[in-house]
Amino acid sequence: xxxxxxxxxxxxxxxxxxxxxxxxxxxxxxxxxxxxxxxxxxxxxxxxxxxxxxxxxxxxxxxxxxxxxxxxxxxxxxxxxxxxxxxxxxxxxxxxxxxxxxxxxxxxxxxxxxxxxxxxxxxxxxxxxxxxxxxxxxxxxxxxxxxxxxxxxxxxxxxxxxxxxxxxxxxxxxxxxxxxxxxxxxxxxxxxxxxxxxxxxxxxxxxxxxxxxxxxxxxxxxxxxxxxxxxxxxxxxxxxxxxxxxxxxxxxxxxxxxxxxxxxxxxxxxxxxxxxxxxxxxxxxxxxxxxxxxxxxxxxxxxxxxxxxxxxxxxxxxxxxxxxxxxxxxxxxxxxxxxxxxxxxxxxxxxxxxxxxxxxxxxxxxxxxxxxxxxxxxxxxxxxxxxxxxxxxxxxxxxxxxxxxxxxxxxxxxxxxxxxxxxxxxxxx
Amino acid sequence: xxxxxxxxxxxxxxxxxxxxxxxxxxxxxxxxxxxxxxxxxxxxxxxxxxxxxxxxxxxxxxxxxxxxxxxxxxxxxxxxxxxxxxxxxxxxxxxxxxxxxxxxxxxxxxxxxxxxxxxxxxxxxxxxxxxxxxxxxxxxxxxxxxxxxxxxxxxxxxxxxxxxxxxxxxxxxxxxxxxxxxxxxxxxxxxxxxxxxxxxxxxxxxxxxxxxxxxxxxxxxxxxxxxxxxxxxxxxxxxxxxxxxxxxxxxxxxxxxxxxxxxxxxxxxxxxxxxxxxxxxxxxxxxxxxxxxxxxxxxxxxxxxxxxxxxxxxxxxxxxxxxxxxxxxxxxxxxxxxxxxxxxxxxxxxxxxxxxxxxxxxxxxxx
Numbered sequence: 001x002x003x004x005x006x007x008x009x010x011x012x013x014x015x016x017x018x019x020x021x022x023x024x025x026x027x028x029x030x031x032x033x034x035x036x037x038x039x040x041x042x043x044x045x046x047x048x049x050x051x052x053x054x055x056x057x058x059x060x061x062x063x064x065x066x067x068x069x070x071x072x073x074x075x076x077x078x079x080x081x082x083x084x085x086x087x088x089x090x091x092x093x094x095x096x097x098x099x100x101x102x103x104x105x106x107x108x109x110x111x112x113x114x115x116x117x118x119x120x121x122x123x124x125x126x127x128x129x130x131x132x133x134x135x136x137x138x139x140x141x142x143x144x145x146x147x148x149x150x151x152x153x154x155x156x157x158x159x160x161x162x163x164x165x166x167x168x169x170x171x172x173x174x175x176x177x178x179x180x181x182x183x184x185x186x187x188x189x190x191x192x193x194x195x196x197x198x199x200x201x202x203x204x205x206x207x208x209x210x211x212x213x214x215x216x217x218x219x220x221x222x223x224x225x226x227x228x229x230x231x232x233x234x235x236x237x238x239x240x241x242x243x244x245x246x247x248x249x250x251x252x253x254x255x256x257x258x259x260x261x262x263x264x265x266x267x268x269x270x271x272x273x274x275x276x277x278x279x280x281x282x283x284x285x286x287x288x289x290x291x292x293x294x295x296x297x298x299x300x301x302x303x304x305x306x307x308x309x310x311x312x313x314x315x316x317x318x319x320x321x322x323x324x325x326x327x328x329x330x331x332x333x334x335x336x337x338x339x340x341x342x343x344x345x346x347x348x349x350x351x352x353x354x355x356x357x358x359x360x361x362x363x364x365x366x367x368x369x370x371x372x373x374x375x376x377x378x379x380x381x382x383x384x385x386x387x388x389x390x391x392x393x394x395x396x397x398x399x400x401x402x403x404x405x406x407x408x409x410x411x412x413x414x415x416x417x418x419x420x421x422x423x424x425x426x427x428x429x
Numbered sequence: 430x431x432x433x434x435x436x437x438x439x440x441x442x443x444x445x446x447x448x449x450x451x452x453x454x455x456x457x458x459x460x461x462x463x464x465x466x467x468x469x470x471x472x473x474x475x476x477x478x479x480x481x482x483x484x485x486x487x488x489x490x491x492x493x494x495x496x497x498x499x500x501x502x503x504x505x506x507x508x509x510x511x512x513x514x515x516x517x518x519x520x521x522x523x524x525x526x527x528x529x530x531x532x533x534x535x536x537x538x539x540x541x542x543x544x545x546x547x548x549x550x551x552x553x554x555x556x557x558x559x560x561x562x563x564x565x566x567x568x569x570x571x572x573x574x575x576x577x578x579x580x581x582x583x584x585x586x587x588x589x590x591x592x593x594x595x596x597x598x599x600x601x602x603x604x605x606x607x608x609x610x611x612x613x614x615x616x617x618x619x620x621x622x623x624x625x626x627x628x629x630x631x632x633x634x635x636x637x638x639x640x641x642x643x644x645x646x647x648x649x650x651x652x653x654x655x656x657x658x659x660x661x662x663x664x665x666x667x668x669x670x671x672x673x674x675x676x677x678x679x680x681x682x683x684x685x686x687x688x689x690x691x692x693x694x695x696x697x698x699x700x701x702x703x704x705x706x707x708x709x710x711x712x713x714x715x716x717x718x719x720x721x722x723x724x725x726x727x728x729x730x731x732x733x734x735x736x737x738x739x740x741x742x743x744x745x746x747x748x749x750x751x752x753x754x755x756x757x758x759x760x761x762x763x764x765x766x767x768x769x770x771x772x773x774x775x776x777x778x779x780x781x782x783x784x785x786x787x788x789x790x791x792x793x794x795x796x
Contacts, residue, residue: 080638085502085512086707086718089552115555128462130471136462143458164636168629172637197455208473214555216548218473267470275473276538278545282530285599291523293535297602311631339616344625348618377625387613399608403528415627424631429623 067107075099077108080176083164088116089215091158093179096305096327097312102183102355102362103153106242109182112158112258114215117244120264125248127194127232131208131270134199141248144234147189152231152254153361155329157181157300159257159284162408165393169413169424174310177412177424178303181329183362186252188233191226195270204270208277209251212266219260220274221253225298229254232265254360255331256298257406259284289401300331302390303409304338304365304382315420319373325354328363330384335363337383342369344377344413344427345392351380376416377427393426474544478589481543485584486565488572494562495569498551501707501775502718507531507573511718511772517573520594533574537599539591543567553705689789697790700783703775710794719773725752726788726795741770757791758784 068075079092094110111117122141130136158180164170171177195207200223207226210218221230231252234241241247246263253260259279274280274296286294306326309315315322328335335357339348351365365380382390393410415425474480496505504510507517519529528534532542547563549555558566568583571591577583583591631637701710707719714721720733731738731746738746745768750756760767761784763777778784 078638080636082512082636087715088717115549115552128466128470129459130462130467136467137459138462138466139459146458147456169631170634170636172631176637197459199455210470210473214549214553216555218548269471269473271473271475273475273477275544276476276541277473278541278549281538281541281599282532282536282545287523287528287530289524291528292598292600293523294602294604295599297604299602299604301604311637339618346619346621346623346625348616348621377627381616383616386609388609389612389614389616391608391612395611399611402526415630425627426629427625428628429625 075108077110078175080164080171089114091160091180093175094182095175095312096179096181097174097307097310099307100325100364102327102357102364103237104182104184106184106236106239106245109184109242109245110158110180111244112180113213113244114217115213118213118264119243120212120248122248125212126266127249128267129194129198129270130267132201132204132272133195133270134201135197137198139194144189144232144249147193149187149189150231151185151187152229152252153183153185153358154252154254155181155183155300155357155360155362156252156258156261157303157329157331159259159297159300159406162303162410162412163405165410165412165424166397166404166408167402169426172311172424174305174307174412175312178305178327180258181327181362183329183357184236185238186231186233187235187238188231188252191230191232191251191268192228194232194268195226198270200270203272206271206274208267208269208271208275209260209262209265210267210269211246211262212264217259217262217279218275218277219262219280220271220277221260223270225253225256253298255300255333257284257300257331260298284406286400286404286406288404294404297407300329301407301409302328302330302332302335302382302384302388304328304335304380304390305412306340306378306380306414309378309416309420309422310414311422311424314422315371315416318420319371322369322371324351324367324369324378326365326380328365328380328382329357329361330382330386330388331360332388333385334359334361335382336385338363338365339381339383340365340367341379341381342376344429345379345381345411346429348381373418375418377425378414378416378422379411381411394428472544472548474540474547476538476540478540478585481540481585481588482560483585484560484564485582485586486561486563486568487582488565488568488577488579490561491565491567491569491572494558494566496776497703498554498558499566501703502552505776507570513718516570517575520575523595523598531574532570533576533594535595535598537593537596539567539571539588539593542570543588546570554702689793693786693789694793696783696786697788697793700778700787701790707773707775710791722791723794726754726757726792728752728795730756739770739772741768742772754788754792757788761787 075095075098077092077094079087079090084090091112092110094104095108099108125141127139127144128137161180162177165177191207205223206220207223208218208220210216232249233252234249236242236245241250246265249265251260251262251265280295284297286297288294304326306324307313308323308325324340326338328338335353338351338353340351341348349367351367353363354366355364357363390409390411393408396408396410413425413427415423417423472480502510502513503516507515509515515529515531517531517533519531519534522529522534536542543563546566547556547558547560550558564583568577568581571577571583572579572581576591576594707717708722709715709717710722712723714723716733716736720736720738725733728751729746730750730752731742731744758781761778764771764773764775778787
């Protein structure tokens with residue numbers, strides 16, 4: 001219940017206008033915080049003995065499980081409180097603006113719950129396979145550990161990522177416009193292996209997958225996908241899943257919308273038809289201008305975003321060498337190329353792929369430029385290995401109108417001002 | 430053997446290798462699921478009625494269950510409360526700029542309603558409704574959408590006869606057929622269109638959480654189009670009036686609280702079920718749909734830190750209302766009657782005994 005309704009997606013409350021319009025901050029800051037090589041006086045951090053260079057630091061075991069150093073305390077998930085009716089059935093956002101590489105640490109990977117994050121122990125965990133199978137089965141955690149397992153890096157993107165931007169630029173930060181995504185290395189059992197163990201009957205064409213939490217979120221997946229690359233996963237980035245991501249076991253549905261990645265997965269029922277549950281009819285369907293709606297819009301189309309500079313990552317160093325970087329992904333395959341524009345989409349140059357992700361995984365791109373300090377309209381454009389070119393938001397609106405909520409993969413524009421501040425905008429020629 | 434028959438043989442072998450499940454390896458792991466285990470967990474209901482249990486329920490029974498279990502979030506008539514989903518109405522709005530997607534206006538299958546109510550509702554107390562309860566609530570939802578009369582009885586037997594108004598409103602994803610041809614053309618690399626100007630700015634909407642952005646744009650650049658305002662349909666762009674500072678009364682002569690009756694507190698704890706989808710209480714309680722209520726007894730009204738109260742509630746607090754037993758009793762008896770305009774959509778506790786128990790329970794977190 002209480003998902004982001006369409007109305008909610010465009011609602012907002014007064015918060016930061018007076019702050020935003022404050023002109024202090026950067027222009028003055030840039031002049032003072034000169035950490036370039038042109039210092040005129042000797043740097044006391046170099047010439048004077050610092051405490052950390054003399055006294056000892058913390059011993060081992062001070063933190064048996066380490067957290068980021070306190071200086072990184074603002075690199076955290078954040079929510080937008082007006083999106084949902086309450087925090088139990090809600091979502092927050094990965095701080096993608098402040099992350100590097102492509103792997104998302106579990107501790108700051110976005111959360112989406114429908115009835116809150118439950119605590120379910122390995123001992124209490126059961127997975128049942130039912131429906132059109134020869135042998136309905138129950139597996140314990142220990143049973144699952146005895147099946148062959150695989151490792152794969154995949155992104156998980158909520159279908160509503162960027163959904164608040166359909167009607168125009170709204171949220172000021174890559175975390176909020178594009179942060180309903182994470183990218184992890186999963187360890188799990190191919191669902192195919194478990195289905196073969198139960199023996200799928202010929203009339204079985206779909207699987208219906210449910211979670212053990214109170215929302216009992218259920219989604220129908222065509223058998224073809226279930227037998228292809230879906231994983232029943234128990235680890236991410238080398239360690240157990242976090243509670244908020246479905247500990248001890250979740251479904252991984254590569255390239256497809258995050259809602260299908262059922263957490264705390266407890267039952268996989270083989271059916272002849274789609275169940276048409278609430279999350280695949282009332283929600284996660286895309287209302288079109290003619291009043292009808294697309295359903296089964298599972299795949300996440302190619303998309304990209306510049307993570308820095310971005311509103312939360314302004315340019316603090318003034319003119320000169322500037323690293324433009326961001327993320328790109330496609331739920332239809334692998335990223336082949338990312339183009340970057342400095343002038344709002346008139347001229348493009350191809351960025352360098354620092355990490356070229358595999359199929360259904362994030363890629364990291366870089367474009368190093370010499371910034372002359374004049375305003376820019378930054379955009380990025382992903383191209384995947386099917387030849388699909390990430391469209392503009394206007395091109396999507398042309399087809400889908402303003403009410404489809406989900407699957408907004410349009411090109412994002414950041415306006416960069418002379419003082420280095422960055423703002424979420426939309427442009428037209 | 431001819432070349433073509435060799436090819437045929439190779440093809441057959443290939444098909445054989447992929448045929449499932451006949452050639453699939455099994456590990457003999459897991460155990461057989463027992464019938465009672467399957468019936469406990471396999472509760473999905475499909476559009477053709479597959480999975481529906483025996484049972485029935487009428488509109489009036491459904492209304493009682495609705496008021497008790499559903500109305501605090503979805504409104505007495507399915508009109509929705511706060512930001513919770515609207516269940517009824519919205520017919521003919523799907524092409525509007527602000528469509529109202531309800532069971533009546535949008536949901537294509539009645540099975541979805543039954544399945545969802547049965548497996549996921551009420552929020553915070555899910556999977557407690559019997560089959561008959563679920564038929565009755567589903568019948569009431571149909572009634573509140575004007576789809577059946579008030580003497581309607583829904584059962585497994587007549588279930589598939591109900592056709593939802595928007596049953597034909599959905600079609601299978603056609604992006605590959607209808608969008609890919611447009612979006613797979615070679616990308617333009619230079620001189621693509623005219624000079625760009627900014628048409629919309631996120632800062633016009635003030636909807637980004639405070640503190641997220643610490644470096645701010647200079648004065649608005651020139652050349653920003655005049656229409657660079659809130660997206661169409663955006664609402665609430667004007668910041669809410671600053672809430673009046675709550676007047677905290679001096680606790681000079683705080684009356685001693687009488688010792689609590691443990692039986693009364695326990696009874697209140699039982700009633701709390703109706704509150705907990707919106708309120709938290711106890712150590713570490715946080716604001717949700719409603720404010721955290723730890724320490725609420727004896728606390729000024731409209732003054733829990735960080736909660737956005739309705740105007741009337743803020744006003745009452747500013748005027749000195751304190752939640753002592755007497756005022757809580759009056760409020761809980763009829764929240765919206767006592768305080769018109771309150772955001773609390775709870776219908777109230779009619780029994781004085783229940784109210785005393787609830788107040789005792791609240792008070793047990795105030796000492």
